[in-house]
Amino acid sequence: MSAPPPVIRCADVGCTFGKDDGSAVTALDRLSFDIGRHEFVAVLGPSGCGKSTLLRLIAGLVAPSTGRVEIYGTAVTEPRDEVGIVFQRPVLLPWFDVLGNVVFPLRHKYGRVTAAEREQARELLRLVELREFADAHMDDLSGGMQQRVAIARALLLDPEILLMDEPFSALDALTRDEMSFELLRIWSDRPKTVLFITHSIPEAVLLSDRIIVMTPRPGSVREILDVPLPRPRSLSTLSDPAFHALANHIRSRLFTRHAA
Amino acid sequence: MPPEAAAAAPPNRAPLGRRVVALLDRYAPGIAFAALIAFWEIGCRVFRVPTFLLPSPSLIVAGAFEQTPAVWLGHIWATLRVALMGYAAAILISVPLAVALASSRLLSRTLYPLIVIVHSTPIVAIAPIIVVTLGASDLPRVVITFLITFFPIVVTTTTGLMAVPEELIELSRSLRAGRRREMLHIRLPFALPYIFSALRISTTLAVVGAVVAEFVAAERGLGYFIQFSTSFFKINQGFAALLILVTISLVFFQTIGIVQRIFAPWSLPKSER
Numbered sequence: 001m002s003a004p005p006p007v008i009r010c011a012d013v014g015c016t017f018g019k020d021d022g023s024a025v026t027a028l029d030r031l032s033f034d035i036g037r038h039e040f041v042a043v044l045g046p047s048g049c050g051k052s053t054l055l056r057l058i059a060g061l062v063a064p065s066t067g068r069v070e071i072y073g074t075a076v077t078e079p080r081d082e083v084g085i086v087f088q089r090p091v092l093l094p095w096f097d098v099l100g101n102v103v104f105p106l107r108h109k110y111g112r113v114t115a116a117e118r119e120q121a122r123e124l125l126r127l128v129e130l131r132e133f134a135d136a137h138m139d140d141l142s143g144g145m146q147q148r149v150a151i152a153r154a155l156l157l158d159p160e161i162l163l164m165d166e167p168f169s170a171l172d173a174l175t176r177d178e179m180s181f182e183l184l185r186i187w188s189d190r191p192k193t194v195l196f197i198t199h200s201i202p203e204a205v206l207l208s209d210r211i212i213v214m215t216p217r218p219g220s221v222r223e224i225l226d227v228p229l230p231r232p233r234s235l236s237t238l239s240d241p242a243f244h245a246l247a248n249h250i251r252s253r254l255f256t257r258h259a260a
Numbered sequence: 261m262p263p264e265a266a267a268a269a270p271p272n273r274a275p276l277g278r279r280v281v282a283l284l285d286r287y288a289p290g291i292a293f294a295a296l297i298a299f300w301e302i303g304c305r306v307f308r309v310p311t312f313l314l315p316s317p318s319l320i321v322a323g324a325f326e327q328t329p330a331v332w333l334g335h336i337w338a339t340l341r342v343a344l345m346g347y348a349a350a351i352l353i354s355v356p357l358a359v360a361l362a363s364s365r366l367l368s369r370t371l372y373p374l375i376v377i378v379h380s381t382p383i384v385a386i387a388p389i390i391v392v393t394l395g396a397s398d399l400p401r402v403v404i405t406f407l408i409t410f411f412p413i414v415v416t417t418t419t420g421l422m423a424v425p426e427e428l429i430e431l432s433r434s435l436r437a438g439r440r441r442e443m444l445h446i447r448l449p450f451a452l453p454y455i456f457s458a459l460r461i462s463t464t465l466a467v468v469g470a471v472v473a474e475f476v477a478a479e480r481g482l483g484y485f486i487q488f489s490t491s492f493f494k495i496n497q498g499f500a501a502l503l504i505l506v507t508i509s510l511v512f513f514q515t516i517g518i519v520q521r522i523f524a525p526w527s528l529p530k531s532e533r
Contacts, residue, residue, distance in 0.1 A: 059434055079434040087427040094526045095449050108445050109435045139530060 005073030006034035007161060007193045008058055012067035015053050026218040027053040030067070033212055033221060038191040042204035044250065045214030045222075051197045054219070055163050058195060059083055071161065084159035084192075088166045090146035092138050092153075098125065099134040102152045109157075124152040127186060144175040148182070155190060162192040166199065180206055184233055201247050201254075206233060213250060222253065315496035320503065323496030336504060338481035339470050342398055343508070346405025347466040354410045355455065358417035359443060368418075379411040384472055391477040401478065405469030412465070413458045420454025421447045453527040456520045463512040467505060 015028040027050035035041050043051050056062040057069050060079040069076045071083075092101045102121040103113045125131050128148040138146065147167055154162060167183075168176045180203060187194060198204050204211050205227055213222045227246060229237055237243055297317050303309070304316035311319060324332075357375075361368045387404050394400035424447050432442040474483030482501045489497040517532075525533045 056430070059430075061430055061433055079436055083434065085431065085434055087430075089425065089427060091425050091427040091431070093428075093446075093449070095452075095524065104445075105431075105435055108432060108437045108441055111441070137526065 005070065007037050007039075007072060008035040008195065009033075009070040009073075010054075010058075010067070011070070013054075013057060013064045013069055014066035015050065015057060015062065016065040028057075028064075029218040029220045031219070031221055032067075033224060035193060035195065038193055039210065040187060040194045040196065040208045041210050041212060042196045042198055042208035043212045043214060044198055044201065044204045044254075045219060046216050046254070047199060049214045049216050050219030051199075051214065052165055055085075055165050055195065055197055058161075059085055059163055081157060082160040084154035084157065084162050086147070086150050086154045086162065086164045086167045088169055090143075090150040092146055092149055094138050097135050097137055098130060098141070098149055101138075101149050102156060105153060105156050121152070121156060124155055127155075127189060128152045128182070142175070143171050144179055147171065147179065151183070151186065155186075160193060162194045164194065164196045166197050168203070169199070176203075181234070183207065188232060201250050202238075202243075205229070205243055205247050205250070206237060211250065213253060225250065312493045312495050315499055319496045320499040323494065324500035324503075326494075326497060327500075332504070335480060335482050335485045335501070336508070338478070339467075339474065339483060339505070340508060342401040342405055342473060342481065343466040343470040343512075345398065345402045346409055346469050347462065349402060349406045350409040350413055350462060350466070351459070353406070354413035355417055358414050358421060358451075359448070361414070361418045362421035362447065363439070363443065375411065375414060378407065383407045383469075387472060387476040391473075396477065401470065401473035404473040404476075405466055408469035408472065409462045409465045412461050413455070416454045416458035416461075417451055420451025423454070424450045452524050456516065456524070456527060460513055460516045463516055464509050467509045467512065471505065 010031050010033055013028060013031040014026065016024050016026045018024050031054065033041075043054060045051050053062060057064055058071070058076065060076045060083070063077070071080060093104060096104065099118065099121055102124055103118060106113045106117055122131070122134060125134055128151055130145060130148055130152070133141065133145065141149065147170075150167070168179045171179060184207065194208075196204070196207060208227055211225045211227060213225065214220065215222045225246065229240060229242055229246075301316050301318060304314060304319075309316075315323065357371070361371060383404060387400075390403055391400045394403060421443075428446050428450070429442065432446055437445070470481065471483035471486075474481040475487055478484040482505050485501045486498045489495070489501070520528060521533065
């Protein structure tokens, strides 16, 4: 009996964009990795290394120029129901209240929302600790709370895969740390296969099982690191010597141009 | 200062200056308006300005009473009818047109230059032609009003439809909701603040359009009345009609604000809700 296919597989993926002046920009070059079920994988790299493009490839929003992106062993040719996305900005809809924003994917996809689905959305609001804010409007929420709503919205259709595109990078430092632990709590409550894009080394080390370190443009895999820190992780993880050892290792790799 | 004096001072004495400023802030527009009217009235009387050059405010009010209310209502209704129909036509045509422009690059590339050409044509100049072509009814006047009104609605609505954050469009695509729902659930509501500001700008244009149309061909309406009364040197009656036009414009403008506050309060800046 052969092993089940990985949840996400990228095989020799390249992505080239044509520009208006006829020239081409290679965003990603020969990228290969597998992500297993309920694994938390961080993608770490400098700005402009094609991290976001990688996320959009897996989401089926962009087609690869070369190679294959697979989910459960079948090629991704269009967006799939197994995937939920959290963007860098919460991009909530100001004309809906919080609950309306959480149920929006259902309304948008099927044109209607049942009472049972609303109850499900309330359950998600409890999960992200915004139970009392179901009727609140966007102006009344802080940046961190808005991103919690965006996470609840991404979980509504109960996707197997959660793609997160630097979801906390627009938040202030304190909120950002708080949200990292919140995400770990949510993830342990609702295990998902997570691809978490970030340019923060501590964030990547704290959250993930493995870290894909990328090279600058054109983006490619520099190395894939296991994070040997035990779970569940907490504030004390941040003072673990292994945490700092790994963070320092990555830092030295990222700042060395000719790393092996 | 002895301590008793300080204690005896009323507690609200310190912010008096601020209270005056606050009162001034509140009533300054009204005071300025009243001052302007008074200045006008006094100026006209002191310098004995001939009525056919500039009637005083009191003469304008007197002029308003030289016509019966029924006559005024007839003219008001004629102008209002044309302005409202032209305005409604502009909305009904411009918003779907903006949706088409925002949906298709080909349509946008084809139609946009035509729209700009129509807008660049001096409508006052082609108004007589439109009247000859379309005959003697409300129709040419409505068309002229429409032509003057529609452009800001098309351009601003298109801008709003295109200003949706890329992530929301990606969210829609990741849900495979389809282009129709993307337009109805995301782009159009997102464009509402833009649409409402265009609708506000267009209210005054609709009144301008109706008056221009009446200048060219009409036997009723406030624009017609102004032309008619000035040709008989009844300048004060012309001014009275002008006053009514300004009032119509203001009411029209405010109404759109009220509609927005009722139906889409979120689209207003927080201070205006």
